Amino acid sequence: MEADDRRIVALTELERKIVNALQIHPRASWTLIGDALGIDPDTAARAWAGLTASGRAWMSAHPGLGGPGSPLIAFIEVNCRAGSADAVAQELVPKPRVLTIEHTSGGRDLLLTVLVVDLVALSRLLRDELGATDGVIGTRVHIVTTARTDGADWRLRALDAATARRLAADRPALEIRPERADHRDHDLVTELLRDGRAGFTDLAERTGMSVSTARRRAHRLLASGAVVLRCEVAQPLSGWPVSGSIWCRVPPARLDAVLAGMAGVPEVRVCAAITGGPTNMFASLWLRSAGDLQRLEAQLSERVPDLETVDRAVALVHIKRMGRVLDDDGRAVGLVPVAVS
Numbered sequence: 001m002e003a004d005d006r007r008i009v010a011l012t013e014l015e016r017k018i019v020n021a022l023q024i025h026p027r028a029s030w031t032l033i034g035d036a037l038g039i040d041p042d043t044a045a046r047a048w049a050g051l052t053a054s055g056r057a058w059m060s061a062h063p064g065l066g067g068p069g070s071p072l073i074a075f076i077e078v079n080c081r082a083g084s085a086d087a088v089a090q091e092l093v094p095k096p097r098v099l100t101i102e103h104t105s106g107g108r109d110l111l112l113t114v115l116v117v118d119l120v121a122l123s124r125l126l127r128d129e130l131g132a133t134d135g136v137i138g139t140r141v142h143i144v145t146t147a148r149t150d151g152a153d154w155r156l157r158a159l160d161a162a163t164a165r166r167l168a169a170d171r172p173a174l175e176i177r178p179e180r181a182d183h184r185d186h187d188l189v190t191e192l193l194r195d196g197r198a199g200f201t202d203l204a205e206r207t208g209m210s211v212s213t214a215r216r217r218a219h220r221l222l223a224s225g226a227v228v229l230r231c232e233v234a235q236p237l238s239g240w241p242v243s244g245s246i247w248c249r250v251p252p253a254r255l256d257a258v259l260a261g262m263a264g265v266p267e268v269r270v271c272a273a274i275t276g277g278p279t280n281m282f283a284s285l286w287l288r289s290a291g292d293l294q295r296l297e298a299q300l301s302e303r304v305p306d307l308e309t310v311d312r313a314v315a316l317v318h319i320k321r322m323g324r325v326l327d328d329d330g331r332a333v334g335l336v337p338v339a340v341s
Contacts, residue, residue: 011237016158036167060323103317151284235318240286242315267287269286
């Protein structure tokens, strides 16, 4: 009986549409979402409450990446002593600078995504945190120089084009300017990470700000791209249950064009230029099956003759994703607020 209670429940058609709507417009009102989907707003709100309570979907927030003054992101391959990968992963779960932890196949045991303020902080993380973790026997670091797309851009594709356009048109446009969250915004960012749809009155109560201050600061952080909201779904329920990664080599003169082309591939979750090794491009993929990794590689080679795939990996399990602790079924069961230092 206990196993049945813990079994992951598939998304209904309505739940898929609500997740897709919130991927497009994370803070859309339930009135707008209900009108766009042709349902009562209270029905939409109850469905979302059920999704978050079960850990099958959630709203994440993270500092904006890739712009002037933004933090540094890196992918770190971790080799572990035989039999110690799980213990190492659990040791890293509480670390707020380690956003994502994957247990993978291939030439590494774990693949981490980390966020730090600069190269010195990255060195400290490698030396004082990873280097001091029992079971870690080696690391390889890939520093992101340009992130063309990330998981916030990925869509479930459950809505028709007209509904998707309607929701996108209502979403406030970014006001691009070099800005990042400062120490006064830490509590606000943390609360947005806990609940990206929290109302301004709730945000004010939780942070000790006035409602007007919470509204003004949240609008500034979101409009500038200093904070990015993303609606996530448990991957086994997404229709793309397998996660893969590829490390590629592209002629430097072609790198920007290849990144732009990769950003339009439906399976691509993350596509970034990297430095620090023999490859200069990294892509994280969501796939229908493990065999799709080879199919996608072949398609990419045909579309981009200059692209050479040097290494690849399949994630056996995601242990943490963008600060959310996951169970073996991909459900959110805990939270480690993202920190940059």
